[in-house]
Amino acid sequence: MPAIYDCLVLGLGPAGASFARLAPPSLSLCCLSEKERPHGKPCGGLLAPDAQKELALQGLCLPKELLVSPQIFAVHTLDLCSGQSRLYPRSYVNLDRPRFDAWLRSLIPSRVEVREGRAVDVRRGEDGLFYVTYRAGGQEQELIARSLVGADGGASLVRRRLFPGREGRSFVCFQQGFAAGETRPFYACIFDHKTSPVCSWALCKDGVLLFGGAFPAERCRQRFEEQKARLRALGWKLDAPLYGHGCPIRCPAGNADFCLGENNVHLLGEAAGFVSPSSLEGISSALRSGRLLAEAYASDPAHVHEAYVRLTAPLRRRLLLKLLKRPFMYDPLLRRLVLFSGLSALSLPGSAARPDACPLPFSPEPASDRA
Numbered sequence: 001m002p003a004i005y006d007c008l009v010l011g012l013g014p015a016g017a018s019f020a021r022l023a024p025p026s027l028s029l030c031c032l033s034e035k036e037r038p039h040g041k042p043c044g045g046l047l048a049p050d051a052q053k054e055l056a057l058q059g060l061c062l063p064k065e066l067l068v069s070p071q072i073f074a075v076h077t078l079d080l081c082s083g084q085s086r087l088y089p090r091s092y093v094n095l096d097r098p099r100f101d102a103w104l105r106s107l108i109p110s111r112v113e114v115r116e117g118r119a120v121d122v123r124r125g126e127d128g129l130f131y132v133t134y135r136a137g138g139q140e141q142e143l144i145a146r147s148l149v150g151a152d153g154g155a156s157l158v159r160r161r162l163f164p165g166r167e168g169r170s171f172v173c174f175q176q177g178f179a180a181g182e183t184r185p186f187y188a189c190i191f192d193h194k195t196s197p198v199c200s201w202a203l204c205k206d207g208v209l210l211f212g213g214a215f216p217a218e219r220c221r222q223r224f225e226e227q228k229a230r231l232r233a234l235g236w237k238l239d240a241p242l243y244g245h246g247c248p249i250r251c252p253a254g255n256a257d258f259c260l261g262e263n264n265v266h267l268l269g270e271a272a273g274f275v276s277p278s279s280l281e282g283i284s285s286a287l288r289s290g291r292l293l294a295e296a297y298a299s300d301p302a303h304v305h306e307a308y309v310r311l312t313a314p315l316r317r318r319l320l321l322k323l324l325k326r327p328f329m330y331d332p333l334l335r336r337l338v339l340f341s342g343l344s345a346l347s348l349p350g351s352a353a354r355p356d357a358c359p360l361p362f363s364p365e366p367a368s369d370r371a
């Protein structure tokens with residue numbers, strides 16, 4: 001007879017790894033996650049203050065090996081359509097995302113069984129059990145469990161198979177790495193409503209410049225290339241990427257875009273739609289939802305899903321509140337006013353009188369700086 005686990009976790013990103021680490025020891029738990037891709041999941045790898053707080057709540061401190069250079073204290077906001085630019089104080093931890101994921105996985109207790117493989121099918125049998133077929137080493141195998149945790153990210157197989165028609169709103173993300181060359185280390189958030197209704201980003205990591213953005217599915221690759229061409233025209237060096245990758249990102253536009261699962265299926269992190277609709281930040285919500293599901297299992301084993309829905313209500317409210325911020329970020333006129341006002345921005349020499357006079361951070365260093 002094949003083993004029947006109490007719970008099977010599909011996906012070991014921040015959400016699945018947090019749940020696997022914190023789940024009650026009485027639960028027989030098996031985790032399945034695919035082999036890490038060479039540059040990991042496409043991600044800016046910035047830990048926002050909410051993610052820093054969540055790590056602190058979980059009693060975790062980051063080992064210095066996860067950090068990359070430079071650390072970031074401000075975001076340069078550029079509006080490609082109006083030409084406006086401002087510098088806002090923000091505090092992020094800049095980290096190596098593949099190393100961060102590997103570190104979270106290394107904290108999973110040895111009692112938890114961890115398997116490597118790509119799930120290709122998920123179904124609920126007539127007996128109420130969950131059957132997950134996965135590929136590993138060229139062979140197909142099957143895992144069986146009484147409950148299933150979908151922590152398999154934006155393209156969640158669990159959500160697609162078990163909750164068809166509830167995929168929610170998503171964008172397609174592309175991210176490329178470039179040799180940083182002469183450019184100054186910086187973090188920029190780029191708005192360009194000609195190519196995307198959401199922001200793009202550029203930041204340095206240990207001598208590599210990451211440039212990425214999220215685009216509507218229709219003509220997504222073409223829009224990404226068009227945006228790069230618009231930045232190249234401003235002097236950005238975005239030729240000959242060292243590598244590139246892409247994936248979908250779920251981004252809620254309202255309460256209906258969240259899907260937490262039902263009965264014995266629980267969705268965590270990005271699979272549930274827990275991503276900030278204003279900044280696309282999602283690591284904090286992934287970590288938090290993993291912890292909350294573990295708390296639900298510990299507090300009410302007979303009604304886990306009801307407890308999980310209750311415990312995640314403040315998280316969903318917090319994400320929906322961020323929708324209020326969206327018009328000020330994404331409506332071209334309101335954004336123009338915000339940038340023009342300079343409200344809460346750092347003032348750079350020469351930029352106070354004319355917001356468009358703020359120097360583009362990506363220009364090569366002036367000759368005087370190099371000297």
Ligand SMILES: Cc1cc2nc3c(=O)[nH]c(=O)nc-3n(C[C@H](O)[C@H](O)[C@H](O)COP(=O)(O)OP(=O)(O)OC[C@H]3O[C@@H](n4cnc5c(N)ncnc54)[C@H](O)[C@@H]3O)c2cc1C
Pocket residue numbers: 010011012013014015016032033034035041042043044045046047048051117118119120151152153154156157173174175212213247248249268269270271274275280281282283284286
């Ligand atoms: C381009 C981009 C940039 C981003 N930048 C930031 C940022 O700077 N800061 C931030 O806070 N958030 C950022 N986000 C959001 C953040 O990356 C996600 O919200 C977060 O990773 C979600 O964590 P998760 O554990 O839910 O899913 P993931 O991190 O996506 O983990 C899912 C795991 O499941 C595995 N998996 C998926 N399908 C299968 C399968 N069929 N079989 C086996 N395993 C599977 C994957 O390999 C992966 O290990 C960004 C997202 C994108 C797309």
